[in-house]
Amino acid sequence: MPGRPSPSVIDVLLFIARRLALAVATVLAVVTIAFVLGRATGEPGALLLPDNATQADVQALNSSLGFDRPLLVQYLDTLVGLVTGDFGDSYRLRESALGLVLQRVPATIELAFWAFLIGLALAVVAALTIQLTGSRVLRAIVGWAGAIRQSVPDFFFALLLVLVFSVLLGALPSLGRTSYASLVLPVATLATGQFVMYLRLLDAALSEQAGQDYVRTAIAQGQRRSTVLFTRMLPNAIVPVLGMAGLNLGGLLGGTVVVEVVFAWPGLGKLLTDAVSQRDFPIVQAGLVFVALAFVIVNTAVDVLVRRIDTRTAAA
Amino acid sequence: MSTVLRIENLRIETDGDTPRTLVDGVSLQVDRGESLGVVGESGSGKSLTVLAALGLLPVGTRVTGGRIVIDDRVLVDVEADVWAGERELRALRGRTAAMVFQDPMSSLDPLRAVGAQVASAVRVHAPRLSRRAARERAIDLLTSVGVRDAAERAATRPHQWSGGMRQRAMIAMAIAHDPLLLIADEPTTALDVTVQAQVMDLLAEVRDRTGSALVLITHDLGLVAENSDRLTVMHHGRVVETGATRAVLAAPAEDYTRRLMAAMPAEQERATPAVRTGEADALVAENIVVDYRVSGRKTPVRAVDGVSVRIAAGETVAVVGESGCGKSSLAKAVLGIQPAAAGTVVVGGVPVRSELAARTAAERELAQIVFQDPYSALDPRLTVHELVAEPLRIRRAYNRATVGTLLADVGLDESYAKRLPGQLSGGQRQRVGIARALALRPRLLVLDEPVSALDVSIQAQVLTLLDTLQREHGLGYLFISHDLGVVRSIADRVIVMQHGRVVEEAPTAQIFSDPQHPFTRQLLAAVPRLDGPRRTARPAAA
Numbered sequence: 001m002p003g004r005p006s007p008s009v010i011d012v013l014l015f016i017a018r019r020l021a022l023a024v025a026t027v028l029a030v031v032t033i034a035f036v037l038g039r040a041t042g043e044p045g046a047l048l049l050p051d052n053a054t055q056a057d058v059q060a061l062n063s064s065l066g067f068d069r070p071l072l073v074q075y076l077d078t079l080v081g082l083v084t085g086d087f088g089d090s091y092r093l094r095e096s097a098l099g100l101v102l103q104r105v106p107a108t109i110e111l112a113f114w115a116f117l118i119g120l121a122l123a124v125v126a127a128l129t130i131q132l133t134g135s136r137v138l139r140a141i142v143g144w145a146g147a148i149r150q151s152v153p154d155f156f157f158a159l160l161l162v163l164v165f166s167v168l169l170g171a172l173p174s175l176g177r178t179s180y181a182s183l184v185l186p187v188a189t190l191a192t193g194q195f196v197m198y199l200r201l202l203d204a205a206l207s208e209q210a211g212q213d214y215v216r217t218a219i220a221q222g223q224r225r226s227t228v229l230f231t232r233m234l235p236n237a238i239v240p241v242l243g244m245a246g247l248n249l250g251g252l253l254g255g256t257v258v259v260e261v262v263f264a265w266p267g268l269g270k271l272l273t274d275a276v277s278q279r280d281f282p283i284v285q286a287g288l289v290f291v292a293l294a295f296v297i298v299n300t301a302v303d304v305l306v307r308r309i310d311t312r313t314a315a316a
Numbered sequence: 317m318s319t320v321l322r323i324e325n326l327r328i329e330t331d332g333d334t335p336r337t338l339v340d341g342v343s344l345q346v347d348r349g350e351s352l353g354v355v356g357e358s359g360s361g362k363s364l365t366v367l368a369a370l371g372l373l374p375v376g377t378r379v380t381g382g383r384i385v386i387d388d389r390v391l392v393d394v395e396a397d398v399w400a401g402e403r404e405l406r407a408l409r410g411r412t413a414a415m416v417f418q419d420p421m422s423s424l425d426p427l428r429a430v431g432a433q434v435a436s437a438v439r440v441h442a443p444r445l446s447r448r449a450a451r452e453r454a455i456d457l458l459t460s461v462g463v464r465d466a467a468e469r470a471a472t473r474p475h476q477w478s479g480g481m482r483q484r485a486m487i488a489m490a491i492a493h494d495p496l497l498l499i500a501d502e503p504t505t506a507l508d509v510t511v512q513a514q515v516m517d518l519l520a521e522v523r524d525r526t527g528s529a530l531v532l533i534t535h536d537l538g539l540v541a542e543n544s545d546r547l548t549v550m551h552h553g554r555v556v557e558t559g560a561t562r563a564v565l566a567a568p569a570e571d572y573t574r575r576l577m578a579a580m581p582a583e584q585e586r587a588t589p590a591v592r593t594g595e596a597d598a599l600v601a602e603n604i605v606v607d608y609r610v611s612g613r614k615t616p617v618r619a620v621d622g623v624s625v626r627i628a629a630g631e632t633v634a635v636v637g638e639s640g641c642g643k644s645s646l647a648k649a650v651l652g653i654q655p656a657a658a659g660t661v662v663v664g665g666v667p668v669r670s671e672l673a674a675r676t677a678a679e680r681e682l683a684q685i686v687f688q689d690p691y692s693a694l695d696p697r698l699t700v701h702e703l704v705a706e707p708l709r710i711r712r713a714y715n716r717a718t719v720g721t722l723l724a725d726v727g728l729d730e731s732y733a734k735r736l737p738g739q740l741s742g743g744q745r746q747r748v749g750i751a752r753a754l755a756l757r758p759r760l761l762v763l764d765e766p767v768s769a770l771d772v773s774i775q776a777q778v779l780t781l782l783d784t785l786q787r788e789h790g791l792g793y794l795f796i797s798h799d800l801g802v803v804r805s806i807a808d809r810v811i812v813m814q815h816g817r818v819v820e821e822a823p824t825a826q827i828f829s830d831p832q833h834p835f836t837r838q839l840l841a842a843v844p845r846l847d848g849p850r851r852t853a854r855p856a857a858a
Contacts, residue, residue, distance in 0.1 A: 213422040220372055220417075221437045221489060222410035225402075231436075232425050310427055311473055 023296040030292040034284055035078055043067045044091050044279030065091060088282040097282030101290055107177055108268040112252035114187045119194025120245060127202035131229055146196035158189040158262040175264040186263045190256060201244060205237035239310050246302030250295035320387055320497045320529045321346040321369060327381030328364050338377060339364050339553045351530040353544030353561060355537060357771035361553040362533050366499050370413055371405040387412050387496055411441045414490035418502040420482035424474040430485050431470020434458060437489040457488040461518055480511035487518060494526040501533045508638040508798055513842035516543055520851040535771060537580055538844030541565055543851050549573050565846055579773040581801035585824045589808050590787045595629035596665030598760040598792020604659035606645040619645035621816040627792040634795040634807035642816040643796050647762045651683055664759030684753040688765035690745035694737040700748050701733040707755040726751045726781060743774035760792045768799055779806050800843050804828055812836045
């Protein structure tokens with residue numbers, strides 16, 4: 001729109017600089033905490049060698065991995081690796097840790113993105129339908145269905161889906177990431193959970209907006225109720241939901257271990273949990289840096305979006 | 317002259333198994349170009365009546381009897397079972413009849429540029445108009461209602477507009493299609509008197525141009541006197557009296573109308589001051605400065621700029637001015653809620669520190685506050701007894717009898733002790749607020765718009781109570797208000813503030829009879845009076 005007060009270049013630069021600083025601080029904090037916790041839980045030598053390995057073998061392995069160096073040196077080494085993008089090789093798989101993580105990233109993004117998008121989109125559609133029809137029955141049905149879905153744990157819901165669609169109907173694959181069809185069940189498991197949460201938030205937010213004076217003003221001008229719903233109430237209602245959605249998408253990008261395990265989905269969550277239990281620190285470090293960055297990026301994007309919708313927040 | 321709006325025998329009830337009747341047997345009529353004032357206290361059904369006319373009743377209420385006719389179209393006829401559909405109503409709303417609502421802050425979409433909102437009001441009934449043309453028309457409309465630099469301001473959002481400017485934008489939207497009927501529901505209640513006068517001038521001016529009839533819904537008889545040709549008085553959902561405004565106000569036929577008029581703050585000062593000599597002053601505040609930090613600005617905003625106030629024991633000093641003049645900031649500085657950046661505060665003879673946190677318990681007891689909104693100032697889950705007992709418990713001075721005495725002092729007997737705020741009327745809640753403030757036997761009471769949320773008849777009762785309590789306890793009152801009528805009837809002295817400074821200070825009688833500063837005169841001139849000058853639009857050549 002012409003005449004919209006556009007933020008000055010300095011404002012934009014300041015915003016970006018602040019976000020970059022935040023990203024750096026977040027990654028640094030995550031890496032540091034992971035380092036401390038990792039070292040506090042012991043060295044990996046004993047876990048990597050067979051049970052019958054001697055104490056000397058374990059010692060030798062630990063020192064070859066650099067665990068005999070002073071902690072501070074190890075920590076600085078980790079930080080240097082962080083800056084240069086070299087997280088070292090996985091102790092167990094003898095491959096570049098970063099490479100292993102990056103291999104898994106597409107599968108994770110694919111699953112998280114679709115689950116999030118479908119969950120949110122369905123919630124918006126359902127919430128708008130409830131408002132448009134004003135149907136109490138619809139709201140009750142959706143509410144009950146949501147409560148039932150939420151009371152079933154993800155792994156069990158996933159198994160139910162497998163039972164129905166793979167075993168009984170034979171319609172969809174239950175394992176792996178081989179085709180688009182294999183995406184359906186894991187996405188369905190996650191998206192239904194997301195859907196229920198967003199629907200609750202949106203329905204409450206829209207119902208609150210419905211009682212606002214500006215809605216009455218628009219109706220009194222002769223606007224259609226549906227127009228008011230789409231152009232006035234929805235933008236006002238979605239702002240708080242978006243904040244929540246950002247946190248959630250960040251969480252999904254961190255991997256969804258349970259679903260990955262059930263569907264043998266080659267995502268980040270399984271890789272990371274395995275790496276943690278094996279004390280495979282390079283993978284843990286590389287994975288956490290990715291997760292932290294994804295979190296910051298997603299939430300920055302959400303902030304930008306919210307600022308575009310609601311310029312009042314830009315001033316604060 | 318033809319009739320624009322005719323309501324006959326309207327009845328509105330709540331939904332449910334045991335419906336309550338909210339409006340019963342109300343009839344009113346507005347002719348082309350005419351101005352009708354609808355007056356009543358809260359709960360009189362005055363807003364519901366006109367909302368029903370446009371099919372805008374809130375959820376949970378419905379029309380159960382009567383007829384509504386707008387511009388010869390029968391919208392509702394309960395007996396003939398005629399109900400206008402949403403489509404028919406939509407065609408009418410904003411084009412034949414348009415509304416201006418009370419609170420221009422909440423009545424605009426906070427997310428959309430004001431210009432875009434006006435443009436969409438234009439396009440609703442002119443869908444063929446291009447967006448660009450609608451935008452241009454919106455800017456023309458905003459300019460026509462006195463928004464300067466409308467083209468630039470149109471792109472900004474409501475929170476960047478002042479209350480008066482927002483109400484102008486509301487009016488711009490309402491007159492977008494030169495409606496036959498403008499319905500203004502308490503259009504100026506949220507505004508300062510000077511801004512109120514501007515908005516009412518504007519309404520008269522646009523009606524001159526458009527020939528629209530006006531229904532003015534208000535609790536303010538003065539406003540009606542100056543702005544309406546005919547008057548309908550409502551009480552408890554019924555019409556009490558109706559007739560030519562002048563005639564009704566000159567010789568009200570009904571008892572209720574007389575009571576309403578009598579409850580208006582008298583245009584005279586209080587007879588006997590309650591000032592006590594020989595006691596320490598309730599408040600001596602000198603050269604108070606209050607600054608607010610604003611994010612994004614290096615220099616703080618100065619809200620109060622070197623103001624001094626002295627209040628003797630038993631004296632009421634009123635601070636008046638427009639919103640943003642610093643009167644509330646001054647009160648906060650006295651209480652220490654917003655610490656003064658400079659200046660000294662002495663309460664009841666005791667010098668106190670500027671920050672509330674730094675004040676001792678005994679120092680804090682000296683000054684207490686009664687808030688404006690009795691609905692939000694009381695914890696809804698505490699009983700009246702507990703509300704008043706709370707400050708005593710904090711000081712370990714709780715005693716059942718003390719609470720009883722305090723409640724009796726404000727005119728609430730034992731039967732109220734167990735009630736929750738939700739079970740009280742506005743006036744009763746404010747009494748509880750006053751009892752709570754008195755619990756610690758303060759020397760100074762800060763009264764921040766204590767009666768502006770109350771109906772006039774209740775206002776008078778609370779003001780009488782405040783007067784009695786002051787005489788009994790020798791309290792000093794710092795009375796913050798924008799309502800000059802109320803100020804006149806209770807204050808001994810008046811301080812007029814503008815832009816954080818005192819522009820005039822004088823005994824009440826002198827302020828009202830012989831105001832010195834131009835701003836004081838402007839404030840006084842803006843107050844609507846029963847015998848004030850009339851703003852009437854010329855009847856349009858119909």
